[in-house]
Each structure stands twice: as structure tokens, then as C-alpha cells.
Amino acid sequence: MDYLKLSGPTPLSGSIKISGAKNASLPLIAMTILAKNRVVINNLPNVADIKTLIKLLSNLGSSCEFGDHSIAIDTSGINQTKANYDIVKTMRASILVLGPILARFGHCEVSLPGGCAIGQRPIDLHLKALEHMGAKIDIEAGYVQATAPDGLKGCEIVFDKITVTGTANIVMAAALAHGTTTIINAAREPEVVQLCEVLNSSGVHIEGIGTPVLKITGRAGQLVEIAPFEVIPDRIEGGTYLCAGAITNSELTITGARADHLGAVLAKLEDMGCRFTIKGDSITLHPTHELKAVNIITQEYPAFPTDMQAQFLALATQAKGTSIIEERLFENRFMHVSELKRMGANITLNGNVATVNGKCHLSGTDVMATDLRASSALVLAALVAEGETNVHRIYHLDRGYEGLEKKLADVGASVERLKE
Ligand code: UD1
Secondary structure (H helix, E strand, O other): OEEEEEEEOOOOOEEEEOOEOHHHHHHHHHHHHHEOOOEEEEOOOOOHHHHHHHHHHHHHOOEEEEEOOEEEEEOOOOOOOEEOHHHHOOOHHHHHHHHHHHHHHOEEEEEOOOOEOOEOOOOHHHHHHHHHOOOEEEEEOOEEEEEOOOOOEOOEEEOOOOOHHHHHHHHHHHHOOEOEEEEEOOOOOHHHHHHHHHHHOOOOOEEOOOOOEEEEEOOOOOOEOOOOEEOOEOHHHHHHHHHHHHHOOOOEEEEOOOHHHOHHHHHHHHHOOOEEEEEOOEEEEEOOOOOEOOEEEOOOOOOOOHHHHHHHHHHHOOOEEEEEEEOOOOOOOOOHHHHHHHOOOOEEEEOOEEEEEEOOOOEOOEEEOOOHHHHHHHHHHHHHOEEEEEEEOOHHHHOOOOOHHHHHHHOOOEEEEEEO
């Protein structure tokens, strides 16, 4: 197993190129199941989760050809419709194949993802919506067994809660359904918007893109033709590196980014005293000598993303005063707190609210990554901690950050990847 050894504190300077968004790429890869042609996806991030989904598609019979940050996927050879436990257990987002496989083949079996470190994360809303569309759903031996022999039918779906992968799954199912599907309380995340835009330009008429009400006109089983496209930049990776600049009091630029996707994150960094210069696809963070405490509530887009909560918690340890961070999306997404406390952070956890009293002196030690974004919070803390920090179990980090240690080392961090 690999771990990261960081020595701090070190100032950073320069610029970091942001990779394509993992969370946009996953539904876009699943979407190729709806295509009659070989689909080329560019600006694909080189991260473990993408490889996992490609492996799943290959196991089903697709042919996948990797290029440099691109892939060509031909799903015409799919001869299986079962997503096995072995793969689904390693990545919950594998559930994204359910909608498109069911819509195209009329049947699909997907292992139930089960809970995960940050919470239970049920898929009941995905299943209920597919049932509304006429699917018969059974749970047997740990698998969701879905059938729709006469195809899926358009209907009105009201999501009780906003669900990102749930919305993506139903958009893909609706694309091949008979009639029109209206999704009420749909997710508005940029990753969902891109999925809708690509499908819309491939012949699936979708109204209301980027709003909570999506109206999808189904193609009654007719597959789509998808032209090559480029994945949007990863706003969470971008936000993480901006936090790296802020926490080390360094002027840092991210390039290949979309400031319009980072609204809530930039606003909170501004509340803390940072300033920005935005030019085209580059964002330069101008740090502040004294970070101010901040109050954050995680919510669905366009509000502050839960995927940036851990990084801001690390940042709050270096802010003067009391910061209050409330997690509203996942019930157990504070596992980084105990590790940050071991580094010297003064954090009190009360249910889903963390109170951080700063500024804290952090010292390097051995810490354990517990999930993807928690890992990046530990790396951020290590950049300002006195001495050496070893971040273990970085396979979590590799799921979603491409070449993190290289990107950070290129701007001056002292970081290396070692074997346990
Ligand atoms: C996606 C992102 C993840 C991000 C999360 C919230 C991907 C691959 N992952 O995860 O990085 O942290 O959005 O922005 O894009 N829920 C239910 N029933 C369901 C579905 C969801 O109760 O059927 C609940 C969840 O437990 C959670 C909330 O709804 O409390 C939001 O979850 P959801 O938006 O579905 O998260 P994911 O799509 O899994």
C-alpha cells in the first residue's frame, strides 16, 4: 500500500492544471451504453474510479480504448447485463449503469452498493423512480434485479431528496423511454448539467437543463449517436488546490478551471479573507495573512458542496476565531476530525456540527485517510503542520485526485509517495 510523506510548513507558488471532473466522467461513461456509435470522451481524469467503471463496462462486453486523457468506448458488444458485487463494492457510483442498461436491454442486475464510510447512502430513490417508469424491481441475494420487457415509460417523478447519481440514472433511463419523463426536484450540479447537455446535443430533447425540473423526451428504445466531447473541469479538485494556497498563505493559480462552478467555494474563501483574479479559465488566489473564521452549511448545488467540507475544516484550523461547519448531506462525514485532532486541531464535534477554534498549531504525525475528501483534508493540514506527516491509506485519494503529489510538488510542496 502507498502512503504520502509530507514535510511542512512549505509555501507554495505557481500554477496547477485542473483535471477533468471525476463525478462528471462517471455518468458520461455510463451514458455510452445508450449510444449506437463508438463514443470518444476527452479530458478524462486519470483516477482509479474511472478505471473501475471502465472495467465494469469491459466486463459487460464493451470495447474501451484509452488514449492520453481520453477514451473511445464502443458498447455495441455488450452481451451481459449484470454488474457484479466485486466491482460495485469498490465504487458505489457503479449504480449509474442501472438506468442505461435497463433502458436499452429491458433487464439489468446490479449488486446493491451497501453502506459506505460516510453514511448509509441508500439507492431507494433510484429504484422508486424506475418503478414509476414501469420497471419491476426485486432485491434478491444482494442484487437489484430490474426488468422492463416492454421498455420504460415516461412519467412524472418527484424526488423526495435531491440526488445527484439518482438524477443522472433517471435522465439516462428516460432518454430511451417511451414518452416524456418529468423529474421534479432534480439535481442541478454541473456534472448533471453536462450529462443533460451531451444527451441533448445527441438527439434526446431535454428541457429545463440546470433547473430543478427536467423534461426528457424519450426515444422509445432508439439508440443515440454521440459526437466527441470534453469533460468539464473538476470543481472539487480545483477547490482543494485553492484551499492549499489559502492554508499555506501562498499565491496560487489553478488553470483549466470554471469559476462559475466554484461560486460557493470562492465566496467562502473570500469570507475568510482571500481574494481572486479570474482570467478565462484561470483563477489566482491571493492569500490573506490572517484567515478569518467561517460558518459553512453543506447543501446541494449551487450551495456549498459536501465534497469540500473536509478541506474547509482543515482550513478553519488555521483561521482566527470560531468556525462552525455543519454537514447536511451525509450522516458520518467527519472522520477526518479525529485525525486532524491528532495533529493538534481544536475541533469539537456535536452530531453533524463541527466547531473549530483557531488558529491551531499543527504538528506532523502519522494519520489515516478514511475517505476520498477526508484524505485531501489531511494533505492540506500536512502542508502547514510542523515536521513530517505520513498520510496512510491514500488509495482513497487515488480514487479522485490525479497525480496529487506531483501537482503539489510542482508548486513547491515537499511530498513524496512511498510504499508501506
Ligand atoms: C454524489 C457525488 C458525491 C457527492 C454527493 C453529494 C458522484 C459520483 N458522487 O454522490 O461526490 O458527495 O453527490 O453532492 O457524483 N439519498 C437517498 N436515497 C437515494 C439517493 C440518495 O436517501 O436513493 C440521500 C443520500 O444518502 C444523501 C443525499 O440523498 O444523504 C444525497 O445523495 P446523492 O446526491 O445521491 O449522492 P451521490 O449521488 O451518491
